Amino acid sequence: MSNPSLLILPGDGIGPEVMAEVRRIIDWFGAKRDLAFDVSEDLVGGAAYDAHGTPLHDDTMARAQEADAVLLGAVGGPKYDDLDFSVKPERGLLRLRKEMDLFSNLRPAQCFDALADFSSLKRDVVSGLDIMIVRELTSGSYFGEPRGIFEENGERVGINTQRYTTSEIRRVARSAFELARRRGNKVCSMEKANVMESGILWREEVTWVHQNEYPDVELSHMYADAGAMQLCRWPKQFDVILTDNLFGDLLSDTAAMLTGSLGMLPSASLGAPMENGRPKALYEPVHGSAPDIAGQGKANPIACVLSFAMALRYSFDQGAEADRLEQAVERTLAAGARTGDLMGPEGGTPLSTSEMGDAILKEL
Amino acid sequence: MSNPSLLILPGDGIGPEVMAEVRRIIDWFGAKRDLAFDVSEDLVGGAAYDAHGTPLHDDTMARAQEADAVLLGAVGGPKYDDLDFSVKPERGLLRLRKEMDLFSNLRPAQCFDALADFSSLKRDVVSGLDIMIVRELTSGSYFGEPRGIFEENGERVGINTQRYTTSEIRRVARSAFELARRRGNKVCSMEKANVMESGILWREEVTWVHQNEYPDVELSHMYADAGAMQLCRWPKQFDVILTDNLFGDLLSDTAAMLTGSLGMLPSASLGAPMENGRPKALYEPVHGSAPDIAGQGKANPIACVLSFAMALRYSFDQGAEADRLEQAVERTLAAGARTGDLMGPEGGTPLSTSEMGDAILKEL
Ligand SMILES: CC(C)[C@H](C(=O)O)[C@@H](O)C(=O)O
Numbered sequence: 001m002s003n004p005s006l007l008i009l010p011g012d013g014i015g016p017e018v019m020a021e022v023r024r025i026i027d028w029f030g031a032k033r034d035l036a037f038d039v040s041e042d043l044v045g046g047a048a049y050d051a052h053g054t055p056l057h058d059d060t061m062a063r064a065q066e067a068d069a070v071l072l073g074a075v076g077g078p079k080y081d082d083l084d085f086s087v088k089p090e091r092g093l094l095r096l097r098k099e100m101d102l103f104s105n106l107r108p109a110q111c112f113d114a115l116a117d118f119s120s121l122k123r124d125v126v127s128g129l130d131i132m133i134v135r136e137l138t139s140g141s142y143f144g145e146p147r148g149i150f151e152e153n154g155e156r157v158g159i160n161t162q163r164y165t166t167s168e169i170r171r172v173a174r175s176a177f178e179l180a181r182r183r184g185n186k187v188c189s190m191e192k193a194n195v196m197e198s199g200i201l202w203r204e205e206v207t208w209v210h211q212n213e214y215p216d217v218e219l220s221h222m223y224a225d226a227g228a229m230q231l232c233r234w235p236k237q238f239d240v241i242l243t244d245n246l247f248g249d250l251l252s253d254t255a256a257m258l259t260g261s262l263g264m265l266p267s268a269s270l271g272a273p274m275e276n277g278r279p280k281a282l283y284e285p286v287h288g289s290a291p292d293i294a295g296q297g298k299a300n301p302i303a304c305v306l307s308f309a310m311a312l313r314y315s316f317d318q319g320a321e322a323d324r325l326e327q328a329v330e331r332t333l334a335a336g337a338r339t340g341d342l343m344g345p346e347g348g349t350p351l352s353t354s355e356m357g358d359a360i361l362k363e364l
Numbered sequence: 365m366s367n368p369s370l371l372i373l374p375g376d377g378i379g380p381e382v383m384a385e386v387r388r389i390i391d392w393f394g395a396k397r398d399l400a401f402d403v404s405e406d407l408v409g410g411a412a413y414d415a416h417g418t419p420l421h422d423d424t425m426a427r428a429q430e431a432d433a434v435l436l437g438a439v440g441g442p443k444y445d446d447l448d449f450s451v452k453p454e455r456g457l458l459r460l461r462k463e464m465d466l467f468s469n470l471r472p473a474q475c476f477d478a479l480a481d482f483s484s485l486k487r488d489v490v491s492g493l494d495i496m497i498v499r500e501l502t503s504g505s506y507f508g509e510p511r512g513i514f515e516e517n518g519e520r521v522g523i524n525t526q527r528y529t530t531s532e533i534r535r536v537a538r539s540a541f542e543l544a545r546r547r548g549n550k551v552c553s554m555e556k557a558n559v560m561e562s563g564i565l566w567r568e569e570v571t572w573v574h575q576n577e578y579p580d581v582e583l584s585h586m587y588a589d590a591g592a593m594q595l596c597r598w599p600k601q602f603d604v605i606l607t608d609n610l611f612g613d614l615l616s617d618t619a620a621m622l623t624g625s626l627g628m629l630p631s632a633s634l635g636a637p638m639e640n641g642r643p644k645a646l647y648e649p650v651h652g653s654a655p656d657i658a659g660q661g662k663a664n665p666i667a668c669v670l671s672f673a674m675a676l677r678y679s680f681d682q683g684a685e686a687d688r689l690e691q692a693v694e695r696t697l698a699a700g701a702r703t704g705d706l707m708g709p710e711g712g713t714p715l716s717t718s719e720m721g722d723a724i725l726k727e728l
């Protein structure tokens with residue numbers, strides 16, 4: 001039997017640096033845990049634009065469709081700020097999400113005990129925090145038609161369309177309920193049903209899935225503005241948060257910031273099962289391409305390493321190996337290893353990206 | 365000359381209780397500062413629905429259009445949860461905003477020194493915080509057409525439309541720049557121009573107003589998800605934040621929560637100048653109707669009192685009197701007066717709503 005395939009898209013900015021450390025960890029799993037992958041690499045974002053004039057080449061898109069899992073670094077940078085909307089680095093990422101139909105975006109917001117003091121929130125508000133945001137990723141205002149900038153009555157008008165169907169809502173809701181069963185068994189769904197009809201439909205369909213398929217899970221509903229508040233006030237009240245594409249964009253960034261561990265947070269974007277039973281899947285850190293420190297060996301590779309751990313868990317059914325990797329990261333942090341972004345008041349000399357890679361490998 | 369007119373709409377939940385204290389303060393200004401108002405009252409929200417079967421009667425709408433300023437308490441409550449979307453309490457508020465064309469919603473997020481420890485954020489992150497969110501209030505996803513729930517290919521689809529025109533963006537941008545000039549002279553505009561064309565138009569038109577009319581003000585742009593993050597990380601980097609209706613809903617709630625003073629924050633919703641030069645205006649607390657404590661005399665009236673202070677400043681050009689009232693509130697807090705929502709670890713006996721009113725009047 002051939003090895004499962006991993007397509008690696010390092011992308012822009014710090015993407016290639018952090019991905020280099022992940023490749024060493026992938027190699028370690030091949031050598032020491034008998035978990036070998038067929039790894040190949042390709043371009044996305046600004047790097048793809050520089051090479052091909054498009055942020056995602058059709059060949060790369062085809063390879064992503066074939067791969068058992070895709071691992072992405074980050075896209076974007078000031079160099080590309082003046083590009084036309086249609087070829088901006090972000091379009092490459094959005095095309096991957098849309099064409100692979102990765103409707104369920106899992107964003108864990110976890111506070112590492114060793115880093116609880118890094119949060120701008122008080123320690124007792126965030127320590128031990130472990131919530132999971134499930135964000136719909138292939139519909140809503142990101143993709144709805146009509147969209148664009150038009151002329152009307154002598155002025156311009158900018159239009160986007162928030163649009164959700166029954167089936168789009170139900171499938172992502174199922175994914176949230178499934179996750180909740182393996183966690184704290186609670187889902188809080190967030191929308192603006194008091195103002196938007198798309199929010200009413202969201203609430204009704206989530207309730208339908210709950211009543212008909214997951215009555216054992218505790219479901220609550222919250223307006224998204226109240227949700228943003230409650231995330232800042234007492235985030236530990238949540239277990240799984242289910243929300244749409246646009247609200248999920250803001251709420252997951254808020255949640256990530258709470259933990260004080262932005263450079264540490266991974267994400268998984270999952271689609272429907274393929275023939276081999278694995279979901280289509282793309283894994284990427286929550287952080288961006290950090291152009292200000294790119295190429296300097298300063299970046300923290302942990303978010304990208306933990307994205308690979310999510311791949312082990314959700315694509316390759318290797319939950320125990322994912323635990324092993326996550327625990328190695330925790331031990332590394334507990335032992336005091338810190339990249340520059342994690343320098344607190346206590347000071348010290350920051351590790352480089354590859355030294356952090358060394359430290360994690362040592363703990364493994 | 366007749367007195368300026370104030371239409372008071374106490375609304376639901378704690379609205380009537382907190383408004384009763386504001387009326388005493390209005391009377392004080394009439395008696396002691398020679399600032400008399402013609403005050404009248406009417407119904408809005410669930411209270412209007414109970415009386416008339418609609419959350420805003422046409423007569424009330426007409427009176428609001430005529431008033432020099434409207435002061436609103438709060439709308440909504442569980443009693444009305446199952447009402448049809450079209451007659452929910454919120455529709456009354458949204459109709460006032462839309463028909464009075466109150467396009468500029470000012471939401472100050474201020475951290476009262478006496479309350480800095482109430483925030484879930486660390487004291488140094490929030491103490492002295494004083495930012496102003498300017499939220500567009502009459503367009504965007506709240507009002508765009510088409511909207512609704514439709515049948516399509518045998519399933520339901522929920523649709524809302526994000527829609528902004530050149531003139532809608534420019535007028536609210538002007539209002540943000542004007543405010544910035546009287547504050548820290550900085551505006552940060554937030555959208556998702558990396559994903560939404562309406563965000564591109566927003567960014568372009570804000571930039572146009574800046575270059576052509578307010579080049580002396582410092583302008584920056586941020587994606588709304590990054591903005592949500594930065595609000596939690598280091599909110600003091602901001603002076604005025606300018607954003608659209610839907611992002612503004614989430615971001616202003618986040619900002620309000622940071623201050624730890626949710627029961628304390630007022631808002632102003634301003635439209636174009638009327639014949640007498642005053643802007644159309646509605647003032648309301650940021651907090652909701654708090655049905656859980658309604659009718660018990662526990663509510664904190666300060667947000668509503670400070671909303672009246674904003675009315676003095678923005679509708680009646682009485683900046684010095686607004687300062688007087690705001691300073692009286694600060695002294696009241698500094699002297700240790702606390703309603704139940706402000707009970708911290710130090711304990712003590714909470715004041716009732718009317719006792720807090722007494723305390724403020726005493727400081728005046
Ligand atoms: C880079 C950008 C297109 C993207 C988004 O808006 O979804 C990012 O903010 C994210 O959250 O993954």
Ligand SMILES: CC(C)[C@H](C(=O)O)[C@@H](O)C(=O)O
Nearest residue numbers: 194195225440454457458613
């Ligand atoms: C009550 C509701 C309609 C309203 C809104 O969504 O605008 C509220 O959340 C607000 O922020 O004023």
